[in-house]
Amino acid sequence: MSRLTGRTAVITGAGRGIGKAIAERFAAEGAKVAIISRTEANSNATAEAINTAHPGAAKGYAVDVSDSAATAALGKQVLADFGSVDILVNNAGVTRDGLALRMSDEDWDVVLDTNLKGAFNLVKAFQRSILKSKTGRILNVASVIGLIGNAGQCNYAASKAGLIGFSKSLAREFAGRAVTVNAIAPGFIVTDMTNELNDQQKEGVLKQIPLGTFGDAVDIANTAAFLASDEARYITGQVIAVDGGMVM
Template sequence: MGKLQDKVAVVTGAGRGIGKAIAEKFASEGAKVAIISRTEANSQAAAEAINAKYPGAAKGYAVDVANGPDVAELGKIILADFDHVDILVNNAGVTKDGLLLRMSEEDWDFVLDTNLKGAFNMVKAFQRSILKQKGARIINVASVIGLIGNAGQANYAASKAGLIGFTKSLAREFAGRGVTANVIAPGFIATDMTGVLDEKVKAAVLEKIPLADFGQAEDIAAAATFLASAEARYITGQVLAVDGGMVM
């Protein structure tokens, strides 16, 4: 029996990277997982890879989480397929970096719509089911940038800081139903997105990490599994930085 045996989880941004690692870890712990990605190809590929290890554990879906009506419709489909949702992980995120002097309104809206409004849309789509499930969990994946800010990432920092405030409000609103809501704030995690960075940039980042190493997607997946499990029943409204000591 896994830590998440017979639970139903929805994970956004699960076509690759951190989201996929979370979905796979959940499946390994006995959960059924609805994998959401922006593209059908990525969601199906991730589901197939997980099902190869854990038969029947995953099903893929495609949606732009920034599109409220589309998310609402997908929510109905997922609930029809799985009956209910116990765990919601809002991991979908994008960047559109640039100094504020040159940042367009479109760049701002693109990041805020996906990273922050996307989480709102997903919670709205599943909140009735979540509130009915004993010990349901909401886990929002933010970033240490939402805690400390970063030059050239005003939009991204604002979206992740907003996600933290959103989560704390959810924690207070849903606590009466036994639902917890927490944030994971990853530091520098080795993914496809960070892999394209210049080696000098990576070296500069390493100097700021006390543990002197980059995190792995599996580190975030482990934290998410803990927060989703019964072991974390008395933890809500918190921000768990998984960053090698980068922010403390």
């Protein structure tokens, strides 16, 4: 696998779960990867694991993506370390679930600031380098919840629906420089969140999935690797649902 050889990718929320799986796959495809997480412990752990298999491929960084100034400073550091960035994967995300009638301003703001504003901050930090790249790619990890909504997640659904609109608008703006921008909408993927569901809850979710099983982070990583490669050069402004048929 060498579809991304010679390219540098920045991946947020890469300390664990889907982001980590994407980073590992990109490194296996030959890319250099900047691992972004809220904590140094998580980002460095992912970078070390990748470097064990692919020496010198990864470096870890810690930042709160909702912080515009901190993200801008991070961008300068990553560019100083790697020289350029070709691929950006906005994967960082949080949840603060609750019914709209009881949702606090803080719970709304934290989710929108991280999931949506965070993606905007990262694009601002790296857009010049990506626009100069002959293989520029931006991938935004949304969610099927952004397509269909979900009771108790109006903040999360709004952030992911916003991320889809953001992706489509950027795709139009950046197309003139041959930069593609797409969104991936995962369904129920085996993560820390799904592990917290009890058997009855899992059974209820599985009834909504035609393929009858949860997805794996590798399923998202496979899709991301394809969209970041030359094979997907003519795909932009799209939302790719990776959900076992949950949303059709």
